[in-house]
Amino acid sequence: MTKEIVTAALIMIGDEILSGRTVDKNLNFLARNLTAFGINLREVRVVPDITDEIIKAVNEVRKKYDYIFTSGGIGPTHDDITSDAIAKAFGVELFLDEVAKKILIDHYKEDLNEARLKMGYIPQGASLLDNPVSSAPGFRIENVFVMAGVPKIFEAMFEAARKELAPGKKMESMEIITPLTEGWIAGDLKNLQKKYPQVLMGSYPFDKGTSLIFRSINYEALEKSYNEMVEIVEKIKSN
């Protein structure tokens, strides 16, 4: 049986994001793609390159959501500690995967050294995630997909991961953009939210007015509530 609501979380392992050196691009990519696919991203965490912090974050979220994605920390250098942390989070050992080893040998040939070979080690019970960009694979263990931090590779690995995801019902959204500021709309919007509890109504102020986003997996309620709100906005504007 397919679940109606399927949930996910993202854990970014990244000192470079926390220090402000790097502007993250993976969050929005994943959020848009999961939403379009019928999976609700419910939580994001950015944690530093510290093994215990990664273990804690992974173990806190992996029981709470259907799928977990991690980004960063699976390269060849000493600060790439994600694979080791994930293995510890699951209480298993790392081992050199034969398929990963072959991929790395084929890619690096005589330049395959100890550091590069490290990328072939994955936790027991994990399966590989294809990396068409730079060869070194990501992996999946249970509901956790461990992917690279470099956006191009993160995106490619997500394509590989997507084949293994079972989405829920897609949440559709409708938007009303109005020059009215939030304070004019708030009362009516609150009443409408009470009338349609199956629709998530969000109000987002911006420079030139307000964006109202209605989201639901109940498309009939979505359209009805949207139409009522359009009328309400028109009425307030004409007053």
Added chain:
Amino acid sequence: MTKEIVTAALIMIGDEILSGRTVDKNLNFLARNLTAFGINLREVRVVPDITDEIIKAVNEVRKKYDYIFTSGGIGPTHDDITSDAIAKAFGVELFLDEVAKKILIDHYKEDLNEARLKMGYIPQGASLLDNPVSSAPGFRIENVFVMAGVPKIFEAMFEAARKELAPGKKMESMEIITPLTEGWIAGDLKNLQKKYPQVLMGSYPFDKGTSLIFRSINYEALEKSYNEMVEIVEKIKSN
């Protein structure tokens, strides 16, 4: 006595970020500014507009770090639930702050309605954070700074918050950019990291090579380790 290492976390309350509708800008702003100010951002969480999730996140991080910043959910609409959630996290009531009320009356005049007045309610024991952009203030309760999600207002409120922050020793950073890919450098870098444990050495691959970032509050060790790494990189390149 000033602490050497001062830490912070950011909690973003934002369905719009999790759905991918909005691209977050506050994380990088805060990360850069805290780093430059001598405060280490150690964790970021994005949680949905759900009271219990906000309470849980705030209570988990506020004992762990020196300062907590939140963004989003303090406007006039029904989905603005942050102030209420923060009050509950601290086990106190919301009350209409007299100064906030006056600010809102002066700003909205005859257009001040119930929804807008809601923005004057803050938790007991909280103090206001000035908002020169759109008047409705943020607030601080103990070590938690509650700020708006709109980037311009978030940034203005951070300026107000900054006056109340006691920074630690500033972490300086030095960068080496090299066309060498990580695999060539990894072994020597690992040894150098062992030699200088007081320096955080990060290695970040990008399209055209690798960026090595060395960070430390020990400036002497930072410069020494940086110089040694420059030599190592030159030696590898000439081989």
